[in-house]
Amino acid sequence: MTRTSARETFISCVIDALQEAETQLPRDVKEALARAAKAETSERAKEQLYAILENIKLAAAAGLPMCQDTGIPIFSLEIGRETSIDFNLKEALATAVRRATDLVPLREHAVDPITRVSSDEPLFDALYNICDGDELSVAVLVKGAGSENVSALGMLEPTQDVASFVLKTVCENGGKPCPPIIVGLGIGSTFDGSARLAKKTLFRSLDEKENAFEAQMLEQINNLGIGPMGLGGRTTALRVFVEKAPCHTAMLPVAVAIQCWADRKARFRIKL
Amino acid sequence: MSSALKTPIRPEDVRHFKVGDVVYISGVIYTARDTAHAKILSDSQRPFSLRNACIYHSGPLIVKDGPTYRVIAAGPTTSARMNKLTPAIVKEGATTIIGKGGMSSEVANSFSNRCFYLAFPGGCGILAKDRIEEVLDVYYEELGFTEAVWKLQVRDFGPLLVAIDSHGESIYERIQTISRARLS
Incomplete structure (x- = not known):
């Protein structure tokens, strides 16, 4: 029996995470959308959310x-300082994305x-972030162009x-980023630092208590009244x-990093 | 009001619709986005006619399965990117534009009783795919599968909300006026 290399294990976990993110919306996002559908008073807004x-x-x-816009995968890697990684992480991510393109499939x-x-x-x-511990923890966020295009700095x-x-x-972009x-x-921070901070927040769970x-x-x-798909409403x-x-x-x-309702995320952790 | 429409959709078919109406379309629609719009307009040997055509702002996810094309997901793309070239498409005879997120007042004004804009729920790639019966043809394949023009046979394609009617009335403009007022 041949031992699967750490690189192959990592690649297959990344592909699984991409598959999960593209096909199954996280529970916290689904619940937030369902709550919004109930809370809307306009029929038009409700219909968009029910669709x-x-x-x-x-x-x-x-x-x-x-969504046909299978987006740009944004990976956030927390690399435990006690891990030993005997392969090129960036190359392995590229290989995983390439294979997922055929398997999931992703749009080219x-x-x-x-x-x-x-x-x-x-x-x-x-x-890429170095942290304490002996694990490699990976989160992926799939970002569509509609919402990325209206993000601003x-x-x-x-x-x-x-x-x-x-x-x-938010106001000037109305329905373009697929609200909610x-x-x-x-x-x-700095010019690029602020953008990284904004992007990183999108990996957080909607369950987290807001300040x-x-x-x-x-x-x-929400007071702006743009509503689902920019057609008016509370959400x-x-x-x-x-x-x-x-x-x-x-x-x-x-x-301001804007993500569409299809807030596609998945994560995994492995010991290397 | 909810209505079923069959393509080709003529200017006289769109006139009585008002913003807020819901439409389902059966027949033939053509996908087109950024590059395809430029290509369609500059092509002296356009492989299909824009007269009474239904243009769908979409870059579908389609894979080739041997000799056939399989649609995986095919929701709408952001229509605003096509704002500049749409009046020319309308002038060439297109009567129906399907997309998401809305279009500019210049586009709304170009409709002049012969074209309307229908919103399909954004991001709903599978809902859209389920209403596509067949890939009839593909044009400008050299632009890549996302940007190419796909000729699709659809059945009860929708729900499509009349978001800008042929008289230039736009839900998006109405909403933006409200949100801008709340901003100041």
């Missing part, structure tokens, strides 16, 4: 991707940004209002996540 819930059910039953929508010609390079992004002046920038971003959305805010600022932002966003966002970091006294970077 979404039905689609989620059909996709899970058929084992097929719930990667192009060269200048020529716009189809690219053979697998499309994904990864955040503002290098505000220190006296400018963070909430206004966030509300304006999940909003991840990265406040402070006062998050609750207030959510209420203000524009299901949740706001905020992460902050110190910044230079002359700066106020604010990143």
